Amino acid sequence: MKPSILITGASGGIGQSLVAKLADHFQIYATGRKGDRLRSFPETVRTLSGDLSSETFRAQLSEWANGVTAIIHNAGYAPNISVEETDSDFDRQVFEINAIAPLDLTRKLQSSLGQGSPGRVISISSFATHDPFPGFRAYAASKSALESLVRSLSGETDGQVIGFNVALAAVETPALRAFADEAMVPPEAALAPDAVAMAVARLLRGEFDDRSGERFLLSVSHALPD
Numbered sequence: 001m002k003p004s005i006l007i008t009g010a011s012g013g014i015g016q017s018l019v020a021k022l023a024d025h026f027q028i029y030a031t032g033r034k035g036d037r038l039r040s041f042p043e044t045v046r047t048l049s050g051d052l053s054s055e056t057f058r059a060q061l062s063e064w065a066n067g068v069t070a071i072i073h074n075a076g077y078a079p080n081i082s083v084e085e086t087d088s089d090f091d092r093q094v095f096e097i098n099a100i101a102p103l104d105l106t107r108k109l110q111s112s113l114g115q116g117s118p119g120r121v122i123s124i125s126s127f128a129t130h131d132p133f134p135g136f137r138a139y140a141a142s143k144s145a146l147e148s149l150v151r152s153l154s155g156e157t158d159g160q161v162i163g164f165n166v167a168l169a170a171v172e173t174p175a176l177r178a179f180a181d182e183a184m185v186p187p188e189a190a191l192a193p194d195a196v197a198m199a200v201a202r203l204l205r206g207e208f209d210d211r212s213g214e215r216f217l218l219s220v221s222h223a224l225p226d
């Protein structure tokens with residue numbers, strides 16, 4: 001029987017590549033808000049649409065996905081906005097999706113993950129955590145929180161659940177192009193979503209288990225070590 005994995009943000013650019021690349025080796029539980037995109041996956045992919053900012057949905061999602069031994073926290077909210085236009089409600093909204101939802105889902109599924117010997121949790125994070133750029137202050141801070149969550153897993157679970165942070169530079173998705181045109185980020189400077197999915201597949205195969213808690217940079221000039 002294939003191991004089971006929960007992928008959040010499966011309706012988006014990178015999430016769709018993750019589902020396509022991992023489907024041969026995992027029973028996939030895919031979630032996102034846009035149900036029509038989730039319905040385009042093959043029938044073998046289990047899907048549940050909903051909003052991760054809702055605690056009620058997170059409870060429903062973790063019951064539905066009980067049995068998974070891996071999670072990819074890929075869903076993300078990356079608004080580009082000047083800080084003068086934001087307030088604490090805005091910050092809370094960004095943190096809810098990027099940090100609180102992963103904390104909550106990981107907690108709710110912790111005993112399920114522990115059956116993976118080890119269970120694996122992967123965050124899809126961003127270069128913004130070490131090289132923040134204007135307009136993404138709350139986003140960068142929330143992805144840093146997400147990375148801390150993932151780093152603490154192994155120590156807290158005595159190695160039963162381990163995690164990796166995958167920090168991305170530009171990846172060619174509609175979300176990237178919503179704020180960066182080709183003059184700002186030329187196509188050759190953006191990684192293909194499939195390259196992210198292939199790197200994540202290597203992490204899930206256990207190739208880097210002795211480096212659990214680490215942060216791996218991925219960009220057109222950064223790859224996982226051979």
Ligand SMILES: NC(=O)c1ccc[n+]([C@@H]2O[C@H](COP(=O)([O-])OP(=O)(O)OC[C@H]3O[C@@H](n4cnc5c(N)ncnc54)[C@H](OP(=O)(O)O)[C@@H]3O)[C@@H](O)[C@H]2O)c1
Pocket residue numbers: 008009010011012013014015031032033034035050051052053073074075076077078097124125126127168169170171172173174175176
């Ligand atoms: N593309 C890049 O250049 C880049 C660079 C660095 C990091 N990243 C990270 O990579 C991840 C995927 O990004 P992407 O480029 O593929 O962007 P995307 O297409 O916008 O994907 C984001 C995903 O998150 C989901 N999502 C957002 N808010 C949600 C909510 N409240 N409830 C449930 N799901 C929600 C979206 O679902 P719906 O579409 O169904 O609403 C979508 O599936 C994100 O975490 C992003 O921060 C991307």
